[in-house]
Amino acid sequence: MKIILVDDERIATEHMKSLLDWEAHGFHIAATATNGRSALKLCEDLRPQIMIVDIRMPVMDGLELIHAATERKLGVKFIVMSAYEDFEYARKAISLGSVSSYLIKHEVNSDKLLLEVNKAKDSWETEEAQRVIQRSEQLKALVTRTAGATLASSSNLPNGTPPLLKPPYAMAVFHSDTPFSAVPAAVAVAAAPLPRLTWEQKLTGSAEDSGWLLVGAFPLNADQSLALFSLKSAIAAPMRESFHALLQAIREQLSQTCPASFSICYTCEADERAVTSLPASYHKITAALHHAVFIGPQATVCADDLPLPQLLPSAQQDISFAHSSSSARLQEVAELLSQHANGSAQIESVVTKLFTPLCQPVWNLRGLYHTARGLTALINEHRVKRGLLEIDPFDTEAYHAVYSTRDIQARFVCLLRELCTALDEARSISHKLQKAILFIHAHYREDISIDAVADAVEISASYLFQLFKRELGRTFLDYLTEHRIHHAKRILRHGDTKMTEVATLVGYRSPQHFSQVFKKLTGTLPHQYRSGDYSR
Incomplete structure (x- = not known):
């Protein structure tokens, strides 16, 4: 914390310097002055937090200095030094509000001085905290163009x-x-x-x-x-x-x-x-x-330096072209999946062609979301054909978080390779079971039964039960429950929805029943899972 000593007698300032080990107590004597005018100039240049000032000085006395610094809102706290006969001056100075204390010169010792300097420091820090808040609010309003925001003069700036x-x-x-x-x-x-x-x-x-x-x-x-x-x-x-x-x-x-x-x-x-x-x-x-x-x-x-769409006149045309070509590239991916192509180079080439126009010559954020959702839909469409649960490629519980377009591109290349390999290794489930699973995905929030799904698929409930057991190795209820809890986990991770609402959103009328099923499947209660207990 910077301090300036002001006294027309140099022997007095030297004495003040010798009373304390200033640096050891967190203070730095930034300068000294022999009159108020030079002290005011030093105050404006060096922006000290504290000034120890004599009352009687030539050119500009201590009272005039305090008045000028206060008027300029320099944020300095003053400690006034004087003899007995100057008390009236000191009283006027104190009334200005920026004086922390008044000391009689011949009564000052190291303990008394340290006490008063620390008192001035505490007072300055309290006022500075308020100035910071006020200045930050003003700057924020000015920068973000809040209604009524005006520019303050330099006299309103926080100290320093x-x-x-x-x-x-x-x-x-x-x-x-x-x-x-x-x-x-x-x-x-x-x-x-x-x-x-x-x-x-x-x-x-x-x-x-x-x-x-x-x-x-x-x-x-x-x-x-x-x-x-x-x-x-x-x-x-x-x-x-x-x-x-x-x-x-x-x-x-x-x-x-x-x-x-x-x-x-x-x-x-x-x-x-x-x-x-x-x-x-x-x-x-x-x-x-x-x-x-x-x-x-x-x-x-x-x-x-960034290729932002709003900064480049031709950006909209580039974005429109990228958007139209994106649909064609997505169709290429769909064909690769249909053909069970598992060539790494082929998959990477098609995905690269999808992402390149999104990043150059301009950044196309809307196209990126469109592409990410399109690829996710394609992947999940083929997972359903295998009787697998849908995935979210950006689920931070299941995968490492991604932060860049390069990471996103690599994630989809990896998922598509895995999917093509899986499709190659095993045959798809029957058409009737695929229709049943799609019906479950569309209606899992409702109170559906195996009879309702069988009616929608136009087969008997007993035959549908056999399809689940034979092709997926689990019952209809097992699959429905897994799908519901899968979506419940996503809701719990991404928001603060009430438990009763979470239960309803995934097809359970009773929150208690939902909690029991959730714990049976995951090993933890819903509220524990929300708190970060991803044990299963």
Whole structure:
């Protein structure tokens, strides 16, 4: 914590220095001054947290200094030093609200001084916490373009920060890496949370020698935090390269205390309209992070370099072409499965042709979801023909989490190879049993029986019972129960749906009966499973 000593008698400042081992107690004497005017200039340049000030000084006395610093909202706490006869001055100073204590010069000793300096430190930290909250809210409203947000003057800045956003500036969003899921984002697997970025964190520590200063940092949501930097001095390296190097240093620093995987997306702005372009920079970064699956995990990227559809005029035409060719490629996959082709090279070639146009020349997120769902449907269609349960290729219980398009492509290549091998090794189940299974998949939420399914398939219940036993090695009820519990597990992993609703959603009228069946099949109760007990 920085301290400035102000007294027109140098012997007095030297005495103050000698009273304490300042560094040992967490304080640093940043400078000394012999009058209020030079002290005010030092205060603006060095941004100390505490100033120990004499009342009577030439040029500008202590009272004028305190008044000027308070008016400029520099956030300094003052300890006033004076003789007995200056008490009236001290009383006026204290009324300004930024004075922590008043000391009589000849009564000051090391214990008394340490007590008062710590008192000033506590007072500064309390007020600084409030300034941080206020400033973060203002910056967040300004960056995200909240109605009514206005730019504060530099006099409203928290202590230790530069005037707000004099160009050039840079904006960075720290984003928790989230596993890809083909289900809507609201029920996707949650990412590990990032630590909240605050003024107190050592983001500024990495920036000190880089030429950049932290202007503000605040959480956007549970998974993202935003940091805003201003260029404080000329730098030898190009601006973007310099800021990228700073972010890499910050990443290394944060990684020591943050085990979660995270990416950083940023943009730099040198235009004189820097303040008015803040929302545009923010929306550019959020658009990039919306396409995080194309970036991959633990990345540090500049949003200006990414092939985002909204930044390229011809993007819509490219996306439309990719979407139309995707259906044709999916049909090729379907034909491979129908032919029981198990050539690794052939499967990989077709899947690569599916994914390549999704990633270049522009990123096609809608096409990626369409392709992932299409391939999943094809895989499950052929699994049903084998009497197998449907799968979710992005189920983090069954498979490792995937974070990038490269991972997604590799996952489907692997699943298709396995499926082709399985199809080659054994014949498909009978057409009647396939129809029965499809009926179960469509109606498992209802109170269905083997008689109802047999009627739908147009065979007798006894014959359907024999088909299940002969071709799948299990009863109709076994299969129905497995399918229901399979879907129950997915619901429990992806949301906070009430147990009564979960039971209803998978075809059980009684929550108690559902719990009994769930435990019999999985070895754990539904609420335990939701808490992470994936024992089976």
